[in-house]
Amino acid sequence: MTDNVLLSAKGIKIRFGGVIAADGIDLDVHEGENLAIIGPNGAGKTTFLNISTGYLRPQEGSVSFLGRDITAQLPRTITRLGIARAFQIPQLFLDQTVMENMLIAAASLGGRPSGIMALSSLPDAPEMTRLLDLVGVREFAARKARELPEGQRKLVDIALALALKPKLLLMDEPTSGVASSEKLGIMDILTRALAREKVTSVFVEHDMDMVERYAHRVAVWSMGKIQKVGTPAQVLADPKVREHVIGI
Amino acid sequence: MAGRFKPITMAAASFFLVAALAPLFVPSWATLFALILAKSVVVLGIILLLQAGQVSFGHAMFFATGAYAAAFWGKYVGGGDIVLFLVLGAVSASILGLIVGLFVVRYREIFFGMLNLAFSMVLWSLLEKMFHYTNGADGIRVSRPGLLGVTFSPGAFQYVILYVSLLIAVAAFFGVQRYLDSPLGHMLRAIKSNETRLEYLGTSARRVLLISYVISAFLGGVSGTLVAIIQQIATPEFGFWTKSGEFVFIAILGGGAHAFGAFAGAAVYEIVRFYAAAQLANAWQLILGLVVIVIILYAPSGLIGLRQRGNRAKEGAR
Numbered sequence: 246m247t248d249n250v251l252l253s254a255k256g257i258k259i260r261f262g263g264v265i266a267a268d269g270i271d272l273d274v275h276e277g278e279n280l281a282i283i284g285p286n287g288a289g290k291t292t293f294l295n296i297s298t299g300y301l302r303p304q305e306g307s308v309s310f311l312g313r314d315i316t317a318q319l320p321r322t323i324t325r326l327g328i329a330r331a332f333q334i335p336q337l338f339l340d341q342t343v344m345e346n347m348l349i350a351a352a353s354l355g356g357r358p359s360g361i362m363a364l365s366s367l368p369d370a371p372e373m374t375r376l377l378d379l380v381g382v383r384e385f386a387a388r389k390a391r392e393l394p395e396g397q398r399k400l401v402d403i404a405l406a407l408a409l410k411p412k413l414l415l416m417d418e419p420t421s422g423v424a425s426s427e428k429l430g431i432m433d434i435l436t437r438a439l440a441r442e443k444v445t446s447v448f449v450e451h452d453m454d455m456v457e458r459y460a461h462r463v464a465v466w467s468m469g470k471i472q473k474v475g476t477p478a479q480v481l482a483d484p485k486v487r488e489h490v491i492g493i
Numbered sequence: 494m495a496g497r498f499k500p501i502t503m504a505a506a507s508f509f510l511v512a513a514l515a516p517l518f519v520p521s522w523a524t525l526f527a528l529i530l531a532k533s534v535v536v537l538g539i540i541l542l543l544q545a546g547q548v549s550f551g552h553a554m555f556f557a558t559g560a561y562a563a564a565f566w567g568k569y570v571g572g573g574d575i576v577l578f579l580v581l582g583a584v585s586a587s588i589l590g591l592i593v594g595l596f597v598v599r600y601r602e603i604f605f606g607m608l609n610l611a612f613s614m615v616l617w618s619l620l621e622k623m624f625h626y627t628n629g630a631d632g633i634r635v636s637r638p639g640l641l642g643v644t645f646s647p648g649a650f651q652y653v654i655l656y657v658s659l660l661i662a663v664a665a666f667f668g669v670q671r672y673l674d675s676p677l678g679h680m681l682r683a684i685k686s687n688e689t690r691l692e693y694l695g696t697s698a699r700r701v702l703l704i705s706y707v708i709s710a711f712l713g714g715v716s717g718t719l720v721a722i723i724q725q726i727a728t729p730e731f732g733f734w735t736k737s738g739e740f741v742f743i744a745i746l747g748g749g750a751h752a753f754g755a756f757a758g759a760a761v762y763e764i765v766r767f768y769a770a771a772q773l774a775n776a777w778q779l780i781l782g783l784v785v786i787v788i789i790l791y792a793p794s795g796l797i798g799l800r801q802r803g804n805r806a807k808e809g810a811r
Contacts, residue, residue, distance in 0.1 A: 324695035352676035353694035
């Protein structure tokens with residue numbers, strides 16, 4: 246981990262009707278770290294991902310990435326700058342094969358996709374195979390995304406994000422919807438892949454085991470504020486955090 | 494994937510062969526097959542947009558643009574050549590496609606369909622009302638053009654236009670198939686299954702749809718020019734909403750999942766019309782109506798879906 250700040254949110258405010266999701270959020274993401282965001286349901290954690298990827302625009306405040314203001318940019322512009330996203334519910338092209346999904350991502354990254362040469366003949370195919378192998382779903386490459394079980398879909402969703410060669414990956418509950426017996430396996434694969442590809446990550450998580458095991462730093466998001474930031478050990482030992490967020 | 498589509502490519506090849514040879518034995522089929530092939534080209538454009546889950550109820554506007562490009566040339570310049578007409582029709586329809594496309598690709602589903610319809614009705618009104626330039630509902634006669642400077646007798650011409658239509662249809666068929674297999678084609682299908690993800694991969698879904706929209710307008714223009722030459726007339730009816738409906742109907746009849754659906758649909762549609770119109774006068778729409786009810790109930794993926802359905806049933810029995 247270095248001290249280089251990749252993503253920096255300053256004074257973010259956003260409210261939906263009467264609900265204040267963010268009320269002056271300041272949060273920095275450092276290069277090379279895995280930052281977990283925890284907090285009660287509805288606290289605004291996913292909103293932070295939506296703002297950072299341009300899906301929502303904050304009412305106040307700004308987000309910068311590598312020193313560049315990205316607050317009002319479109320998701321695809323932000324994606325091209327190097328922020329990829331994986332979703333709580335995997336977002337795949339269900340009628341296409343896993344490999345086709347990956348190659349669409351590769352063609353997207355390349356810009357100016359061809360209308361003449363076949364998708365399957367893109368030179369990126371071996372690299373996409375390597376990424377599928379890295380997240381352990383290579384055997385599903387020729388299957389339609391629709392046919393995959395949820396856990397595998399999540400991994401493909403992450404592989405799609407990695408295909409974009411991002412500097413930063415934002416993940417919304419990477420292990421939700423996955424049987425608890427598979428959670429550790431998926432997070433192991435995931436953190437290894439991130440380290441290998443040198444991708445910084447932010448992940449929203451509800452499972453404190455996952456946070457303790459895989460996060461370098463934890464931010465506690467509650468009532469529209471960042472209540473505490475620190476190492477998992479510091480944060481999870483805080484009695485207030487234990488009471489309000491973890492519920493013990 | 495290639496393995497699954499092979500039988501369909503075989504079916505397409507046989508169809509093109511029949512279209513090339515059968516009219517040599519039955520002369521009245523020359524015009525019938527020329528029409529089937531020419532119309533299939535605009536339906537290919539509909540099928541292209543169906544890949545993105547979008548149905549255009551206004552594609553007759555490009556069809557009419559292609560037809561009137563030839564008709565105006567004949568009326569105001571005089572003479573003409575099949576190749577010149579096709580280039581004019583294709584270029585003007587593509588330009589219109591780009592202009593209309595910039596608006597319609599912002600919308601999806603029913604809004605996309607209706608906005609297309611609205612644009613096409615504007616064009617139809619202009620063609621109908623600007624009597625001085627367009628002869629209104631009477632339309633403009635398209636006199637028989639030559640081909641690369643050579644002129645033909647009416648008897649020979651029906652074969653010339655048949656083979657020109659065949660050539661264009663074959664090129665359009667393989668071109669569209671190739672396009673659907675390319676990154677842009679896959680991105681087009683991705684709009685249907687998950688537009689959000691496509692944007693999060695850094696690709697503009699609107700741009701992807703616009704490119705396909707212009708291609709489909711191009712196909713519509715070429716098709717309209719061919720039909721105007723075959724029928725030797727361009728009328729506002731070419732751009733009326735029922736014409737757009739007919740193209741969508743043919744696409745659904747044939748099956749929107751594959752380029753060959755355009756040809757299967759157009760063949761059945763025109764053959765039923767050709768024979769039923771002769772035997773049953775105005776009842777031919779009734780027959781087509783019944784056919785489409787059966788298709789929607791029993792073969793929702795169209796005529797070309799029947800084969801795949803048959804295959805699956807066989808696999809299931811094993």
